[in-house]
Amino acid sequence: MLRITGGKVYDPANGINGEVRDICIADGKVVANVEGGRTIDANGMIVFPGGVDIHTHVAGAALNFARALTPENQRVAAKFMRTKDTRMGIGGQTPTTFATGYLYAGMGYTTVVEAAVPILSAKHTHEELRDTPIVDKACCLLMGNNELVMDLLEVGEYEKAKHTVAWLISAAKTYGIKAVNPGGVAAWKFGKDAKQIHSPIDGYNKVNPGTIIANLAKIVDELGLPHPMHLHCNNLGVPGNVSTTLETMKLLEGNRAHMAHLQFHAYGGDDWHNMRSESVQLAEYFNAHPNLTCDAGAVLFGNAVTITADGPWQHLLYQLTGRKWGNLDVENETGCGIVPYTYKGSNLVNAVQWAVGLELLLLINDPWRIFLTTDHPNGACFWRYPEIIHLLMHADIRRERVRALPDAALSRIYLADLDREYTLYEIAIITSAGPARALGMKQKGHLGVGADADIAIYNQNPDGELMFRYPRYVIKGGEVAVEEGEIRSVKDGHEFVCQPSYDEKIEDYLKPVFQQQYTMSFENYPVEAERVHGMQIAECSYHKETRTGAPEGDSPRTTPPSGG
């Protein structure tokens, strides 16, 4: 049992904005009251629901490929010494699994979503997540280039495609699905891409990226998955891609969708020399369409490693940078590319990217619909989130940074004109309450009675970067996991999984097709339940009437505020 007393509580899901009140914890949950047990005096501190990262890359074949490809990064990265309670590891751009858990928890984050899992190697992803301590986890299955599904859509078999998607999610033991460059990665298998939303994909007559996007969004909603389709649009990173992004969003009217790392999809111009920010245009459309949520995918200057299922984009990046290139196409399902990258303030393209991430966070006016991410490790590492929070809270510091950019960048960005400054309440939304709601995780992202007792307590400090980098306490599942920068409890978290229902006859259809196209036997394909550590099955209970991005404080999903 635990009582946190004297702290200013920021619990946006319950409309609590910096009021001093007690939070009581028993059996890993927030409760109305406790007698006895430890009391944490949080005077002079702020109390947040534990952070929720809706889009990150921390486990699985792609990340593990990146680790092998970049030993030079590990060499200079932070080292984690083995102690009595913690395992050794390495931080940096592609942290080892144990270090990943310590780094997230050490920053006040308690739930993370691994955004890109191929079914064929999902066993591997779950093994890595098992070795990622403290935090709770979930993952998204790569579905935008699955040929089993595309072949069914080609012949107009929507229902069969839906049951196939449900079967695949159940087989892979994931929480939701993600579409990456829909159709483009499948085309990459013969060295092509899919740049036009409405043109057939190489090798297909009818199926185009738009078909895949619209059908998958509908399938996810009909299956009742708690999290909408997670979408990485076509033409990521390319000048002028804002038109593709807007076209894509129009296809999604009537369904939910989560637009991943929107920063990488908000550019104007038509080549690398005249690339510019189109954040204003994009935010305007986005603000008017409450069926959509997004995450920022913000960029910070410095070293990164780009890791994505978007194979053709990575080939282009390899040609542009001349740096190392890793590629791993996964049979019938997806791809994966890796290129180390350095974002430089002096580089015009990078300067625009840096500004666009912040601009979207400032121009999208509902904080319940845009979440803090860097598409780790693509735009920057997750452990640099506090730097972004600091910039969001201070317009003067942003302007100072803008002045350091090359002159040519200034006419291509909007950042210097934006006065908005995030409040602590809004920071709590974009780092925790908002992503938890978009994920449909009712027990996460708030501090009402019945919530999981995942809590971050920070020493209040005008320097937001310092404050959010070093929480005073982090409580995970009711236990003090981090205290003054030291890991205290290394209990393992849960992994959330969805098991949408499907017609069992779909296996009769899938099995022979599978045996023909894959190199693994059908029986070996699904992930065994024992392999998923601390598995908790989430309900597939979304109904179309439910809104996403409900206004703050009056959501149907809130639980009553705790006493105190």
Added chain:
Amino acid sequence: MGGKVSCTLGEVKNRADFILYWGGNPAECHPRHFTKYTIMQKGKFLPEGRKGRTMVLVDIRETMSVKAADIFLQVRPGKDFEVITALRALVKGNRVDTALVEETGLKLEQLQDLVDRMKRCKFGVIFFGMGLSMTRGKHMNSAAVLTLAAEMNAFTKFVAMPMRGHGNVAGADMVLRWTTGYPFGVNLCRGFPRFNPGEFSTVDLLVRGDIDAAFVLGADPGATMPQPGIDTLARVPTIVLDPKVTHTSRLARVHITTSVTGISSPGTAYRMDEVPLPLRPVLKSPYPSDEEVVRRIIAAVDKKTAWLPRPETMSSGVA
């Protein structure tokens, strides 16, 4: 710079119309490779199977695999790097000196023909074996062939893959990567992982005699190491977990007989393309599994007073 441009084996099965084996003898060393994954299979986009594919073999001698090849290129031993370099130049349309090519045992026309075929294919793959990666040039050869495949993507789809074998070596590599950040040659003596192949690789440590004890699992270094390494294994306390008697178990202080993973105990193995496969036991064994033995050793070690470096304050992770 190159990198590693690869795919899972199903992509080869479904799409590869050009297959090049370099420095390997799959017919004898990976007997299921032709039939299950590469030349003999009918693929989604290759309904004709063998007829729709071109197979090229590059090696220093004629092996059993030659029979399966459409084209055999015999390279002089130790000249692989030169051949790859000439190919990379031809791919880019650069002039290559005829006399230099002839030192490799091949003719310029043969290389030009190979490059033309590579550029004409829809999906090309290079499988390279130990005849390339463990002979003169070693990792330089591997890097060069991987770069050749990467550069070919400016013209058509191309991938490359090492022909790995030896039990679950890919699995060990995967787990080391996610726990330590490095694939092999990892040293944990300072309480955190350090990587330096050539210094911390098993063979180097054994040959230098830089170890106090050895724990051998799923390997038989006593059969393959240079003699000074074998002498070290015999000198220090060596513990071997193995289902059978091996060269290493004969010189070990302790040999614990374990059941065979995949036959009598379950587990996971990674294929050469890094796809994990579950192993299901078909027989019962009176012996414990490797996993069980290791767990019991860990439990026993945990009871001892730990020697640990002083706990450090967690660093911020700034690279």
